[in-house]
Amino acid sequence: NAGVTQTPKFQVLKTGQSMTLQCAQDMNHNSMYWYRQDPGMGLRLIYYSASEGTTDKGEVPNGYNVSRLNKREFSLRLESAAPSQTSVYFCASILAGGPDTQYFGPGTRLTVL
Amino acid sequence: AQSVTQLDSQVPVFEEAPVELRCNYSSSVSVYLFWYVQYPNQGLQLLLKYLSGSTLVESINGFEAEFNKSQTSFHLRKPSVHISDTAEYFCAVRNQAGTALIFGKGTTLSVSS
Numbered sequence: 255n256a257g258v259t260q261t262p263k264f265q266v267l268k269t270g271q272s273m274t275l276q277c278a279q280d281m282n283h284n285s286m287y288w289y290r291q292d293p294g295m296g297l298r299l300i301y302y303s304a305s306e307g308t309t310d311k312g313e314v315p316n317g318y319n320v321s322r323l324n325k326r327e328f329s330l331r332l333e334s335a336a337p338s339q340t341s342v343y344f345c346a347s348i349l350a351g352g353p354d355t356q357y358f359g360p361g362t363r364l365t366v367l
Numbered sequence: 368a369q370s371v372t373q374l375d376s377q378v379p380v381f382e383e384a385p386v387e388l389r390c391n392y393s394s395s396v397s398v399y400l401f402w403y404v405q406y407p408n409q410g411l412q413l414l415l416k417y418l419s420g421s422t423l424v425e426s427i428n429g430f431e432a433e434f435n436k437s438q439t440s441f442h443l444r445k446p447s448v449h450i451s452d453t454a455e456y457f458c459a460v461r462n463q464a465g466t467a468l469i470f471g472k473g474t475t476l477s478v479s480s
Contacts, residue, residue, distance in 0.1 A: 258410075287467060294376065296457060296472035297411075304466055312467065344410055356401075356468060358410035 256280055258359035260345050266365045267335045275330040275362050277345030285348045286328035287312075287356070288320060290341040297344065303328055335366045369394045371458050373471035380478055382450055388443040388474045390432075390458030399461040400441040401468065402432055406454045414456070417441065428452075453478045 261276045279286065284305050289297040289312075299312030303322040317339060319331045328347075332339060345359040374389040392400065399418050403411040415426040422434040432443045441458060455475050459468040 285466070289470075294472060296373075297470040299467050302467055310466070346411075355413045355416070358403075358412070360410045 258345055258347055258357050260343075260359035260362050262362060263360070264363050266367065267332075268367050269336060271335050272331070272333050273335065274332075275343055275345075275364075276327070277329065277359060278327045279345075279347040279357070280326065281347060281349070281357065282325070283347035283349050283357070284325070285350065286322065287346040287348075288318075288328070288330045289344045289346065290314065290339075291344060291361075292341050300330065300343075335364075337366045340364060340366045369460055369462055369469050371460050371469055371471035373456075373458050373474050375474050376472065377475045377477065380448055380476070382478055382480050383447045385446050386444065386448050386452075386476065388456050388458075388476065390441045390443065390471060392439055392441060392458070392460045394439075394460055394463070396463050398434070398436075400432075400434060401459040401461075402426075402430070402441070402443050403457045403459060403470075404454050405457065405473075411457065414443075448476070448478045450478050450480060452476060 258279045287302040288300040298314045301320040303309045306325045321329045343362045346356045348356045370393045372391045380386050401416045402414040404414045405411045415424045417424050417434045425431045430445045455473045457473050458471040
């Protein structure tokens with residue numbers, strides 16, 4: 255049982271390049287989330303997927319797209335990376351939308367030059 | 368709109384001293400509150416949560432938090448900290464729609480000998 259996994263762990267991009275961050279969970283959770291963490295800002299929600307086949311915007315969705323590929327996988331895509339997207343990205347999952355424990359992946363550290 | 372305010376961005380303490388990390392929330396509906404801990408270069412882990420019932424909740428490693436409805440607070444305390452408690456601590460509240468967590472900006476606890 256690996257929990258929530260993320261790939262890659264580190265990535266350096268040039269401005270304008272695109273990339274996809276991958277996330278997978280093996281806990282049969284329904285809801286999945288993408289956050290970004292910046293110093294002094296805490297975690298801010300980018301997008302979430304309450305269930306397979308649905309996605310919704312969070313607090314800071316601009317510049318990102320997501321795909322809920324199946325129940326296990328939820329990817330985050332940067333179509334044209336900008337320096338402002340330099341951050342640490344965390345994926346998380348939860349069994350249901352209620353007060354259950356949210357489980358986090360180890361994070362992807364992205365630098366955009 | 369719901370929000371979480373962590374009143375201290377950094378808390379330096381000496382080993383074996385008591386510590387309190389302060390968290391205030393705003394919410395007009397039923398409240399579910401969480402404390403997460405992030406050790407260096409890792410993802411977030413649940414420390415403890417308040418869902419209902421006893422207003423005092425405890426973690427397995429000696430932390431406790433008290434839900435105070437009148438003061439809209441959920442402060443985290445430990446009577447005697449260890450070097451290994453050095454980490455960033457996040458307070459969170461479930462959003463009104465029940466779809467995601469709203470995080471505070473975090474408090475860095477630094478324990479020195």
